[in-house]
Amino acid sequence: MKKHNFSAGPSILSEFTIKTTAAAVENFAGMGLSILEISHRSKEFVAVSDEARAMVKELLDVPSGYEVVFLGGGASLQFCMVPYNLLAKKAAYLDTGTWASNAIKEAKLFGEVDVVASSKEANYTYIPKGYTIPEDADYFHFTSNNTIYGTEMRYDPDVKVRMVCDMSSDMFSRPVDVSKYDIIYAGAQKNLAPAGVTLIIVREEALGHVERAIPTMLDYRTHIKKESMFNTPPVLPIYSALQTLKWYKEQGGVKAIEKINLEKAAILYDEIDGNKLFKGTVAVEDRSIMNVCFIMNDEYKELEADFASFAAAAGMVGIKGHRSAGGFRASLYNAMPKSSVEALITCMKEFEKQH
Ligand SMILES: Cc1ncc(COP(=O)(O)O)c(C=O)c1O
Incomplete structure (x- = not known):
């Protein structure tokens, strides 16, 4: 039976990414060797790394003055690298969930942190505004x-200070005005590649303004200067990232991908709003197009486990909500075909008919 992968991350990758990565595991770039066993400094891999960084710039229209870096350590390492490199005295953070608050915790190690607003008191079911x-x-x-909660800011805020964004779970889901940001970072395991690499876009001018000594590995300038080859980079995830970027280009780029993402999210939210068994969990205007969270309506609460089994039997994978949000979460990342969203909707309709 066909599986429909709604996992939150690591999550679905395009068939193209999986097939070309599998081929490179067998024989990379006609070298007669697996990509798992070659030097990261071989000319064949250096070409992959260069092309991947160039394609990020192309797909997101990255202006000059910015560099693209691939690092290990996950998005979580960026929670400390950002303040290490940028926080001289005080930073402002918006608290919209677990990941934001993890970033706040790390920043506090480096200076004063002004949490400008938080929706924690409402279990992060909306994005604070007017701060x-x-x-x-x-x-x-x-x-x-x-x-985790399924809220999203699908716009690039206008602020008067430098701006840093964790785009781990919606990178490449829409066009972004990179010129408004000083650092954008994203763990790969949602919209890019298998876990193990983090994509960072950094405005070079933003660096070098703090007085503290920065350990070599945690200094963005090290990795910019060495073109992400200061130490051994995560070779396989970078190769996969390049495949995904090629696939994005083939789909028509991020604008075309956004259009499909909007359609996928709209049909699923329509079903949630129209189906008597379900309801959404977050403020309608803040609904994420990547992670669609929903629960059973109050009078059907006892059916939650039954729906989970029913959906699993129909091939739905990974729709259980995060433990801190409960209910269900269908992640509709870029590689998720509309047909899988339609299959989930059919499943919800059929379950409604039975009750
Ligand atoms: C928005 C966001 N930020 C950060 C992280 C942490 O990423 P990593 O596991 O790569 O450290 C996640 C993981 O799911 C995430 O969704």
Whole structure:
């Protein structure tokens, strides 16, 4: 039976990415060797790394003055690298969920942190608005998509200070005005590649303004200077990332991908709103197009486990909600075909008919 992979991350990758990665595991670039066993400094891999960084720039229209870096350590390492490199005195953070608050915790190790707003009291079911960012903040940090709760800021805020964004779960899901940001970072395991690499886009001018000594490996300048080859990079995930980027280009780029993403999310939210058994969990205007969270309506609460089994029997994988949000979460990342979303909707309709 066909499986429909709604996992939140690691998550679905395009068939193209999986097939070309599998082929490179057998025989990379006609070298007669697996990509798992070649030097990261071989000319064949250096070409992959260069092309991947160039394609990120092309797909997101990255202006000059920015560099693209591939690092290990996950998005979580960026929670400390960002303040290490940018926080001289004070930073402003928006608290929209677990990942945002993890970033806040790390920043506090480096200086004053002004949490400009938080929706924690409502279990992060909305994005705070109308907050003020202090003009003397070194930067403003936010999480564009809150993977666990299913809220998203699908726009690039206008702020008067430097801006840093964790785009781990909605990178490449829409065009982004990179020129508004100083650092954008994203763990690969949602919209890019298998886990193990983190994509960072950094404005070079933003670096070098803190007085503290920065350990070599945690200094963005090290990796910019060495073109992500200061130490051994995660070779296989970078190869897969390049395949996904090629596939994005083939789909027509991020604008075309956004169009499909909007359609996929709209049909699923319509079903949630129209089906008597289900309801959404977050403020309608803040609904994520990447992670669609829903629960059973109050009078059908006892059917939750039954629906989970029913959906699993129909091939749905990974729709259980995060333990801190409960219910269900269908992640509709870029590689998720519309037909899988339609299969989930059919499943919800059939379950409704039975009750
Ligand atoms: C928005 C966001 N930020 C950060 C992380 C942490 O990423 P990593 O596991 O790569 O450290 C996640 C993981 O799901 C996430 O969704």
